[in-house]
Ligand SMILES: Nc1ncnc2c1ncn2[C@@H]1O[C@H](COP(=O)(O)OP(=O)(O)OP(=O)(O)O)[C@@H](O)[C@H]1O
C-alpha cells in the first residue's frame with residue numbers, strides 16, 4: 769500500500785462576531801492509494817468543512833495535511849487552486865452542470881480550461897462518457913436527462929482529467945434510492961479500476977457501500 773494523504777491534528781474554526789466557532793478538532797487520519805471510504809456524520813458535524821480542506825478549497829488553522837507528497841498546509845490560495853486542478857475531481861449533491869451545454873460540452877470544459885485542443889478534449893471526454901454508460905445521451909442537455917444521468921455526466925466531468933482523488937459530497941443525496949444505488953455501483957467500479965474515492969454522507973446505508981467508514985461528530989473523527 770502507498771500512502772496518498774495524511775491529516776495530522778487538523779483544526780479549523782470560523783470567526784463568528786467576536787467569538788470563534790471551533791469546527792474541526794484535532795482531526796487525524798490517513799488514506800492509502802486506491803482506497804474507497806466514506807466520512808459519515810450528522811448535519812452540522814463538520815463534513816463539508818473537512819471536505820473543503822481535503823479538496824484544497826480552504827486552509828487549515830493548525831495541523832498538517834500532506835496530499836500525494838505535497839505539504840498542503842504551507843500553500844496559499846493560488847497554489848491551492850493549482851493543486852486542486854491537478855489532483856482532484858469533485859462530485860456534488862446537485863450535479864452543478866452548465867444547463868445550456870450538452871453532456872459532451874459539460875465534460876470537455878475542464879480539458880479546455882487546461883489548454884487542450886478541442887479535438888483532443890472531445891476524444892478524452894467521449895471515453896469518460898462511455899465509462900459512465902451515457903454514450904447514447906451525449907448530445908442531451910441537463911434538462912433532457914434524468915437525475916441519475918445528470919450525476920453520471922458530473923462523474924464523467926470529474927473523471928476526465930484523470931484526477932488522483934475523487935471527492936464526492938452527498939453524491940446520491942438528490943436521487944431516489946434505486947438511482948442512488950446505480951451511482952454507488954459506478955463508484956465501486958471506478959474504485960475497482962484504481963480510483964481513490966472519498967465520499968461524504970449522513971446516510972449509513974450509503975456509507976456501507978464503501979470499504980471503510982470514518983464517523984465525524986461535533987468536529988471529531990473516529991474510525
Ligand atoms: N463559513 C462559515 N462560517 C461560520 N460557520 C460555519 C461556516 N461554514 C460552516 N460553519 C459551521 O460549522 C459547522 C459545520 O458545518 P459543515 O457545513 O461542515 O457541516 P456538515 O456536516 O457538512 O452539515 P450538512 O450535513 O448539513 O451539510 C456548522 O455548525 C456550521 O454552522
Ligand SMILES: [Mg+2]
Pocket residue numbers: 815816817
Ligand atoms: Mg455539508
